[in-house]
Amino acid sequence: MIRTIGVTYDNEVELNESIDEVDFSRYRWFWTDFDQPTDHELQHLAYTFQFHPLAIEDCIHRLQRPKLDYYDDHTFFVTHIVREEEMEIIKEELDFFVGDNFVVTFHNLPCTEVAQVWNRLLAYRNLEKWNPFYVFYEVLDKIVDNYFPLLYKIEDSLDRIEDNTQNKSMDHLMDELFDTRYMLLSLRQTINPMRDLLYRMLNSHHLNEVMERREYFADIYDHLIKLSDMVTANREMTSDVRDSYLSLNSHQTNNVMKVLTIITSIFAPLTFIVGIYGMNFEYIPELGWQYGYFLTLGFMAVIAVVMFLWFRRLGWFK
């Protein structure tokens, strides 16, 4: 579906549902949205708008890295929209062609961020504030704002993993930790290039429009720096949780080993001794002694106590 909003020279808003019938010359500026275009509709990028073949190629290929390219009469932006589904990051590409009197958005999946701004523009009265770059700003601001809930969700999930408030098995926790790390890795691959994209915009001499609204794009840049910091800090947190768990585990193994060794060390000699007097040799003098049994019990008690004291001296009961 390709729809166009045109803003006439006397600031009227017009909505065109079909690209074929639009008379672009009537508009001071317009916004065309390629919403899940068919293969046939794709042709308009080249024939109607005459965009550069490389930019068109980037639209069609899935999931380019976020970036901006300067072309003769417009700037081309690739951005990522990010959602989470069952501990997996889903990314969609949203492309912008922004020129002096047009903005073209392109997306292969329904995009709420575009829809919200689209409807707001249609409903708006005072159109002086709006222009192609302002449309771009409004959508971009929504995209970046929508990264936050994801990171907050990851932080909450990390808190749950760390305290194991849900009393899950360790295998389960380690699995969740791994998935969390993977989500952070995946987010980083979107957030860092987005941040660099904004940085280039703010420090570029090509984009006069950005300069006029510098503080607005700087505000988005702020958000992206904060997001990037959060991703880094959360990845470090995940390794801390894992290392912490490993330390604890190794300490626990050690303790279990000590219990086993103490038990074995005490009972192995005792069992051997009772085995001796269980032998059936015809001549074992001790067997005939009157107090042989009690002496043996006493002797074994002494061994057990000595063993116990030895392990205590080794500090194994601490």
Added chain:
Amino acid sequence: MIRTIGVTYDNEVELNESIDEVDFSRYRWFWTDFDQPTDHELQHLAYTFQFHPLAIEDCIHRLQRPKLDYYDDHTFFVTHIVREEEMEIIKEELDFFVGDNFVVTFHNLPCTEVAQVWNRLLAYRNLEKWNPFYVFYEVLDKIVDNYFPLLYKIEDSLDRIEDNTQNKSMDHLMDELFDTRYMLLSLRQTINPMRDLLYRMLNSHHLNEVMERREYFADIYDHLIKLSDMVTANREMTSDVRDSYLSLNSHQTNNVMKVLTIITSIFAPLTFIVGIYGMNFEYIPELGWQYGYFLTLGFMAVIAVVMFLWFRRLGWFK
């Protein structure tokens, strides 16, 4: 609560408890403090002072990253005040709007750093030294000075963990170590942006006021570099402590295993032998030998000694 200190053209200090009654034109410069403002009082940011909507948005949202933004007639600063409570870092935001003849501070929680400077200014006689940027410097200096006790506390706690002077259990120590690492991570997210903020101030060409007192802000920058170094070094220390602990643990497990193996290896064959002569077969020739019992004891002694020597040759008793 919104209070204002005005400094008149003849250097008199006046305190206004209500924003509505202030006649700003009477003052050479003034300082307005938004101390935990109500929703209604928030309006003054936009209506009375006409600050930029993005700066106001940053005030209202909680815990922006420390930063500075240049606006037409003032500079906007976001800073963090940091406290510790039960091994957790608590952060509060303190915002500054600094212009030629005004400084506006904004905080949603009581703030001792602001209160101290506020009272000092009220009590001061010679006001020539003071101006809006000097107020900003004085509060900022206090904020950064207050980061140090926190880091010293962390260093002390790390010392205690490392030597385990309080004889805590390992689980406990590892838990404290994890919390310490988290506190350092959290501090880094405040200290590094604060350091970068000061760096930008010192190298900016927008802030003439800073240039005139360059050495004062450079002194704060020094502190922040030192703090940043301390955070880095302490994080490395924590991993060293943990790795050290892991090494020791693995070594100890090894030792415990050796004890267990030696005990088992000596007693398993002996217990087997006494078992043999405990069998009730009708015809076991050895049982009838006169010295069968003593020969068996001797044979077992030989086995025990051989085992012992073998383990010693393997170096297990070192």
Added chain:
Amino acid sequence: MIRTIGVTYDNEVELNESIDEVDFSRYRWFWTDFDQPTDHELQHLAYTFQFHPLAIEDCIHRLQRPKLDYYDDHTFFVTHIVREEEMEIIKEELDFFVGDNFVVTFHNLPCTEVAQVWNRLLAYRNLEKWNPFYVFYEVLDKIVDNYFPLLYKIEDSLDRIEDNTQNKSMDHLMDELFDTRYMLLSLRQTINPMRDLLYRMLNSHHLNEVMERREYFADIYDHLIKLSDMVTANREMTSDVRDSYLSLNSHQTNNVMKVLTIITSIFAPLTFIVGIYGMNFEYIPELGWQYGYFLTLGFMAVIAVVMFLWFRRLGWFK
């Protein structure tokens, strides 16, 4: 084999199978391909084309690092073609000498990327678009595009390792992980210098030809940045998989140890007790008691239950 395509001044394409018979003066520009040249054919680099000895040395030595060198009348490029064979990265060098009216390619192994462009040029009608730098762009684009399938294969293999969908033994998985890491390391040593090469091209003031087609080379640069990101992320993934596996393993060892210790701790005292009443002393009073056997059984049941409860209290059954 040294073949030459010449483009005459009236845009005719001519193919020369032998270098000795080419009349270079007849061509507006030409492309000579050194395809697995013999030692004798190598001489033409120095005698026919008079390239710089250092560039020729780089051709002859195997596998230089990707780079570009500016010489007086041409630019020399070293690039890598990469294939995978049985979990090993195979690299081949493809060198370019690009001048105003010539491009010379040099490779010691058959090279499909060169062959494809060669044949396309031969079949082409409209030759205005083509020139030496365009030949270079076309081959380079193919080379870099061919890096992607390799990385996708590695990503698939990592997915298989992580989920162990093929139910392989752990030794096998760790081995594959190691090989994957090695492949990524090896790829990084090609992709990062290739990326830097493109970066230098795009920011160089020597290459006017590149400037005229900047967006095309920038497109290749995009691909290389994405590849470099993928290599980094995949290497982090591999360490995550390994650390995850280590954590799990350590947790499992711990569990196995607990089972062993519980079994041993319950049966060691019981076996000792039955050993006591298996002794053959003439005077063991308990043996004559009427309910001695049942009392002993009961006593042992109590010990087993106490042990069990103790371990449960220690949380070993969680």
Added chain:
Amino acid sequence: MIRTIGVTYDNEVELNESIDEVDFSRYRWFWTDFDQPTDHELQHLAYTFQFHPLAIEDCIHRLQRPKLDYYDDHTFFVTHIVREEEMEIIKEELDFFVGDNFVVTFHNLPCTEVAQVWNRLLAYRNLEKWNPFYVFYEVLDKIVDNYFPLLYKIEDSLDRIEDNTQNKSMDHLMDELFDTRYMLLSLRQTINPMRDLLYRMLNSHHLNEVMERREYFADIYDHLIKLSDMVTANREMTSDVRDSYLSLNSHQTNNVMKVLTIITSIFAPLTFIVGIYGMNFEYIPELGWQYGYFLTLGFMAVIAVVMFLWFRRLGWFK
């Protein structure tokens, strides 16, 4: 104690033991040394020399980070003197105020580096080479030269730890390794800022005096780069030693476990079998067989051999 060496306009050296009696106007340049000054003597920094309050504050506070500050008529340097005592790094601060015709040194502990240069200056005949910056160079050169023995000592100690030439227990070695890492961390916090200080000096346009003797300060900078490299390499060495030790330990644990498992696996079934024929059932047919005992012995030998071969096939004896 505050002592002053004055160099008169006819190049005579004069020593003044009391600051109160010095007539600074008589000297072409002078050197005042604050050697462990009393609180009262501290006043001279502000009243006699009128240094900047921030520089004086840095003198008084203990252990600022090494740095340099430019003030109107002098440059202020903070440097560290480093000693080692029982595997711990002790740092002392030495501060310099260097102006056109004076150098002031400040230290709260006795300082041999200052004393050596002080005495050399007093003994010197030809004073043309000397000026305030030369005094600073001479002391700084000594300070940095004294960092080397410390690092050599650490390197020697690391060699000893690695080869364990002194046959210490593992706990001891790990403890020394931890202390060594801590010393390196502490050294890095002095050496890196010192290196940056020299770098700033060499690349500053404020210090004409340095420019005239550039090669001398560059020589100190060389030393500091080498020291910084050594610290980095030695820290990596320490992790290598520890990782190496961990690997070995884990391998050894594995071996001990194998011995234990082999012993247990062979004797557990044998002990069970002899237990069977130790039972006192009235009717156990095998007990009456003539060769029952020998058959049983033979059967057990077969089990032992089979077990042994099985473990050999598993590769546990390698």
Added chain:
Amino acid sequence: MIRTIGVTYDNEVELNESIDEVDFSRYRWFWTDFDQPTDHELQHLAYTFQFHPLAIEDCIHRLQRPKLDYYDDHTFFVTHIVREEEMEIIKEELDFFVGDNFVVTFHNLPCTEVAQVWNRLLAYRNLEKWNPFYVFYEVLDKIVDNYFPLLYKIEDSLDRIEDNTQNKSMDHLMDELFDTRYMLLSLRQTINPMRDLLYRMLNSHHLNEVMERREYFADIYDHLIKLSDMVTANREMTSDVRDSYLSLNSHQTNNVMKVLTIITSIFAPLTFIVGIYGMNFEYIPELGWQYGYFLTLGFMAVIAVVMFLWFRRLGWFK
């Protein structure tokens, strides 16, 4: 030994074996080689050539870091020659003083790289190509070329360690791995400063001579970048090998533990049961049962099978 080759104004080569008899004014340029000079011969650096005291100090001190220093009429270079002996890196320093009409080399050990160029120059006819900087280039090229065999040897040794083709014990392998890491660390401390030295040469405005032969020094720089990449990649490889080994080991320990636990868990209850019926109580009813023995055997078989099935359900046999 101090020998000098002089090139006269009519391009004749003259060899002087003694420094004292050389008439430097007769030569267009000359090359003096200090080959393992005596303390007495060292004086010529200061008296005959009047080099800067700091450069002379660097010659005399052993093993400075590779670097270059600009002095008034010459440039001073410190370089490292590297050999391997029994898994240890041996480094020697070779220093150059390069001026407009002279090159002075200085080394405290015999140096084949110098000898080769020395002899080539003596044997050369056409001397126009040669000048002091060309001598420096020729020796430097040889030095850097000789770094490669060392790294190839390390790579081969790493391959051998990884596959353990020589079937060495693990202790041995870990030891070799540690030595390899140490060699790489040591090489890095030579190669990286050498690389930076070349980078400075290529980007310096002091060295006109280098600019004229830029491509030659750039060729050496290429080699050093490749070497630096190789060192980095090989160090990562060594950690991969070690981590791989650790993973495998931990997995193996786990498996051994499982065998031990299965054996113990099956035989501990069985041995307890046979112990029960080995007791000598006068009244144990089961002992009199006709099929008591067979019932007991059957019961024990059931226990063994149940245990076996339980462990199989736990997945311990996978």
